[in-house]
Amino acid sequence: MEVYVDDVIVKSDSVQQHTIDWAEVFDRLRRYDMRLNPEKCVFGVEGGKFLGFMLTSRGIEVNLDKCQALENMRSPQNLEEVQRLVGRLTSLSRFMPRLADKIRPILKLMKKAKKFSWNATCEEAFSAVKQALSQPPILRKSIPRVPLLVYLAVSLES
Numbered sequence: 001m002e003v004y005v006d007d008v009i010v011k012s013d014s015v016q017q018h019t020i021d022w023a024e025v026f027d028r029l030r031r032y033d034m035r036l037n038p039e040k041c042v043f044g045v046e047g048g049k050f051l052g053f054m055l056t057s058r059g060i061e062v063n064l065d066k067c068q069a070l071e072n073m074r075s076p077q078n079l080e081e082v083q084r085l086v087g088r089l090t091s092l093s094r095f096m097p098r099l100a101d102k103i104r105p106i107l108k109l110m111k112k113a114k115k116f117s118w119n120a121t122c123e124e125a126f127s128a129v130k131q132a133l134s135q136p137p138i139l140r141k142s143i144p145r146v147p148l149l150v151y152l153a154v155s156l157e158s
Contacts, residue, residue, distance in 0.1 A: 011141075052091065059140035062095050067133045075123060079116050082109050089129065095136050101155050102128060 010025060012018035029036065047055050054061040069088065076082045086106065093099045100107065105121040142148050 059138045061138050062092060062133070062136040066092060067136060070133055071130055075118055075126060077118070079110070082106060082116075085126075086110065092133070092136075094139070096129070096132060098155070099129075101157075102132075104157065
């Protein structure tokens, strides 16, 4: 089970285990008097578009519509367009390691709200992100009994 703020995702390897897992989830919901919003509940998802991502047999993939929207986006001309760009990129950040470092020149524009200046460095960062999204990675589940390698990216800038 994965929980993120107000989202709960239950994944299982078999139908029998899935039934057991859901029984536990519903038991805890009852125990703590929690309610589910039926308009936002989805059960039995095996593939397709889900929570803004594409679930396939290969893993979790970027929704290509989101990538296409970014590829078609022109360079921001004002602060509002920069904010829109950063919002779109944030929704794809789990597919782009060290995104904040890659778009640092763009993020700095948001701190200098009164003096907007889209420069060559910002354009290079924007182009690099577009290039990276032209072949986005696929998130795959770990394989049991195979060592899981974890990489921690640390930036010197704040």
